[in-house]
Amino acid sequence: MTAPRPTKAASNRETAVLFPAASAGPAGFEAARRAAGADISGQAIAVASYPRSGNKMTRTFLRAYALHVQPEFDVENHDDPARQAFLNAYFEAAVNPRGEVVSSVTSARELTDVSLFGRRLVIAKTHAARWPGKCVLDPVFRLYVVRHPLDVLASSLNFLMRRERGGGALDALIASGEIAGHVDDFITRRGVAHYQRPFGSWLDHVTGWTDADGEAAFWLRYEDIVRDPVAKYGRVFAAMDAPFDREAAQVALGPANAVTEIELGRGRDYLGAVLTEDQKQRARDAFAPALERFDYEI
Template sequence: MGGIIWLASYPKSGNTWVRTFLHNLLLNADRPADINELTRFTIGDGDKVWYEQVTGKPYSNLSDEESAALIPRVHQAYARTRPDSVFVKTHNWLGKKHGVPLVTPEFTAGAIYIVRNPLDVVISLSDHYGMGIDQGVEMMNDDKAYSAETDRKVPDFLSSWSNHVTSWQSIDKQARHILRYEDMLYKPEKTFGALAKFLGLKPPRERLKKAIKFSSFETSRKLEAEKGFNERSDKAEKFFRVGKAGQWKTVLSPEQVEKLVTTHYDVMKEYKYLPPGYK
């Protein structure tokens, strides 16, 4: 392909899972890849060090408008790190910041988008950001939602959950591939095999199955327990928390379900996420 292949998702939707799978598939080692070395194949969008590299100045010296104006230069720097394609993880929606696209078309080759039932996302999201579930629901329903800036990263501009999903759907179908978290969970060989095909890869079945096994939730959770994970939020006890679908049925209140479904009904219907009684 050439250029940036975005690995995009709303937070806590399976982005790290896909990155881990690609890491294991490409390495094809005899043991699971180190989850703390995912940047070997995948750049993290929004790391301040990239802004500092293209300007030679500390990020703290930049205004919000100045950092936005630098986005195309940062994306060009991403693209130049590889002679062909480079994977870049992002949680930004496909929108603009101070009039500047958060995803630069000039340096974009394609996108892999991971979508997950928002009723499950809100549980993981709330834990990750150290907030109550009611706050998580408000965040996912907010058209202007963004994640907080950290010492290492600029904020992610999320918009609402459904805006996030539909924004990435606007990319040309031939240049994007959409994965459902639930299909990754219940139909892994078919789902990850289709992803490999989209990327122009034809791994032997045994290699594909090994990459799936080495990137499983159970394997990643074990590795985090042994070595920690450098992407864990300081507000969460662990990054790899449960890794299941349908947890919302025993965690969310009817009122919380109602608020999310009311706001995101159309997109939830499109991806078959509507709970019984909302058809």
């Protein structure tokens, strides 16, 4: 059974290219910075992940922690206009696979860096398979968030098909029987078809960022962050030999929790009851290297 091609639900707001790809180094950054008119340091913490793996949650936590901000709304109420206004109040960079720095902001002057780990840093999101060789931002720390592949599939289907299927996209696919085609396609490609061209497979992505033979990123499992976020985010600060305020971190979790869109358990456990034994075995075979490395089971 062939999986239907998902349609992207929401428009991509990250359209304003602020800094084009350029040779790394102070000269390249300064030229781009002057051209864009932004006053940022040029150094960054790169928060990397395959799509739908907790990247935004992690970036929101880091920004809220650095700026000492807390939400003035009910984080559980997704219909509260104040919620979206709050989440859009702090802008960051996004680095695409070509090394271009893009953002949802309309003016480069709105892009800021924050005081984090005792230095000025841009919080830079990327879904690129590796940090691009040509980028004006210099990642002084690479943080990779990995999520169980079946959780990624579940979250991706909900996100990509919510316009067509509504809020219960995953439930609708399961009820119709179409989920089998999406699962088969995911196993064959070792990732989500919609993300294949720009970001590659899930397996290659997590391997590329965490392979000890390369410039390995410090990695956290999404599932562990959800279970004990203060402890897990504290490990990042420890790795940077930077002080970590647990009380401030607890406050910063409010904004981070506000951006979660799919609960843990609606992925691996939820789809686990749907997959056939044959699909489970093929998934184990397809993702074997990463399952062992990150202590995941199917």
